[in-house]
Amino acid sequence: MITRSIDPDLIRGWFKPRPADSHKGDFGNVAVLGGAPGMAGAALLAARAALWLGAGRVYAGLLDERIGVDFNAPELMLCSPERALAVDTPACLVLGPGLGMSAAARGWLEAALNTSLPLLLDADALNLIAAESALCEAVQERRGPTLLTPHPGEAARLLGVGAADIQADRVASLTALAERYPVGIVLKGAHSLTHFPGSPIWRNDTGNSGMAAPGMGDVLAGMIAALCAQGLSLEQSAVAGVHLHGAAGDAAVLAGRGPTGLTASEVARAARELLNRWAGSA
Numbered sequence: 001m002i003t004r005s006i007d008p009d010l011i012r013g014w015f016k017p018r019p020a021d022s023h024k025g026d027f028g029n030v031a032v033l034g035g036a037p038g039m040a041g042a043a044l045l046a047a048r049a050a051l052w053l054g055a056g057r058v059y060a061g062l063l064d065e066r067i068g069v070d071f072n073a074p075e076l077m078l079c080s081p082e083r084a085l086a087v088d089t090p091a092c093l094v095l096g097p098g099l100g101m102s103a104a105a106r107g108w109l110e111a112a113l114n115t116s117l118p119l120l121l122d123a124d125a126l127n128l129i130a131a132e133s134a135l136c137e138a139v140q141e142r143r144g145p146t147l148l149t150p151h152p153g154e155a156a157r158l159l160g161v162g163a164a165d166i167q168a169d170r171v172a173s174l175t176a177l178a179e180r181y182p183v184g185i186v187l188k189g190a191h192s193l194t195h196f197p198g199s200p201i202w203r204n205d206t207g208n209s210g211m212a213a214p215g216m217g218d219v220l221a222g223m224i225a226a227l228c229a230q231g232l233s234l235e236q237s238a239v240a241g242v243h244l245h246g247a248a249g250d251a252a253v254l255a256g257r258g259p260t261g262l263t264a265s266e267v268a269r270a271a272r273e274l275l276n277r278w279a280g281s282a
Contacts, residue, residue, distance in 0.1 A: 001175055002200040003193075006243045014236060015279035027056035028229030029091040031084040032222065033108055034123070035062035039098030042123065045215045046097045048073045049222030049268040053275060055229045059084045063104065081108050085115060092118045092228040092237075096125030097218040106132070113138045118145040118234045122221045126150050130157035139181055145234040146183035149221060155187055174201060184238055188217060192242045196235040206246025210259025211267065219264040220245045223271060244271050244278075 018026075030050040035043030040062055047060040051073055059077045060070070061084025070076045085108075087093065095112045099105045101124055109128050112119055113135070121129070121139070126148060129135045139146065150158060152166040159166070159176055166173040167189070174187045174195055184196040194202040224241035228234050248271035253259050257266050 001171070001178075001195065003171060003203050004200045005203050005205055006239055008243065008247075011240045011243050012278040014232060014240060015275065017280045024056035027054055028231070029057045029059070029087045029089075030055040030094065030222070030225045030229050031059040031061060031087040031091060032094045032097065032225070033061040033081050033084045033112065034095065034097040034099040035060065035064050035067070036098055036100035036102065036105065037064045037066070039100060040064045040067055042098030042215065042218045044070050044073070044076070045218040045264055045268075046094055046122075046222035046225075047076050048265070049219040049271070050094075050226040050229070051075055051222075052268050052272040053223050053226035054272075055226040058226075059087055061085070063098075063100065063102075063108075085111055087117070089117070090229060090231070092120065092225040092234070094120045094122065094221050094225045096120075096122035097221060099124035099128075101127060101131075106135075109135065110138065113142055116144040118147075118225075118228050120147045120149060120221055120225055120228075120234075122149045122217060123154070126154040127157060130154070130160075136181075139183060142183070145228075147186065147224070147234055147238055148177070148181060148183060149186040149188060149217065149224075149238075150177075151188045151217060171201060184234055186220075186238055186242060188220070192246070194235075194238050194242055196238075199235060202239050202242075204242045204246055206243055207249050208246075208253055208259050210253055210262035211246070211249045213262055213264060215264030216245075216249075216267065219268045219271075223268070244274060247271075248274055
């Protein structure tokens with residue numbers, strides 16, 4: 001496969017200022033399904049990132065039924081997993097952050113795979129797929145736009161190898177993933193690689209060591225979903241989201257908020273500032 005570096009000018013050309021007569025219905029919906037007890041923060045981080053990146057409505061379908069509101073982002077609509085799966089189009093569905101490995105989690109994954117929505121699978125959704133051949137086959141056969149976003153450990157489980165094998169040759173590892181799973185894939189890590197069937201491998205050159213921190217992948221998932229909900233293809237959303245995510249981390253470090261101690265929430269907020277600048281709105 002041909003490998004190309006992501007061109008910042010190309011990415012920025014995909015974003016335009018919002019019309020003056022816009023309303024929230026113009027910017028699509030994002031639904032995040034995950035957040036089992038003890039892991040609700042992962043789903044909330046993804047949902048907040050989708051909100052801050054401009055999705056018109058954001059639903060957080062939490063498996064932890066004890067949580068009724070996110071006081072840090074009360075604009076989020078916390079709901080049941082059933083409601084999240086029934087999100088109106090145009091929409092993008094994120095499944096996996098804080099999902100867990102329970103029988104219920106497996107059931108929600110199967111239900112999501114049976115929808116026609118653009119679907120981003122991350123975290124425990126990937127671990128469930130790696131553990132069961134039937135779910136692997138469902139991903140392979142899915143007709144709706146699909147994106148897997150594994151970090152090296154998750155990629156290793158998807159391929160049945162060790163994480164060191166993934167890192168030894170990341171391009172070869174992504175190629176192997178693409179052969180097994182004919183969908184979009186983001187292999188996360190330093191210089192994240194993005195590939196969709198029929199396209200080159202896109203190599204990202206933004207980001208820094210401060211982004212090796214909890215929740216960064218959850219924020220990336222929410223960012224990609226927000227861009228998709230607003231009209232970019234899932235491939236464009238993945239390429240732009242990965243680049244913007246890293247650039248936001250770089251901007252946060254330049255502002256003195258890292259690399260040590262940089263948080264995923266800070267990166268999401270920095271991404272909002274950059275996106276507005278790229279779109280000519282700030």
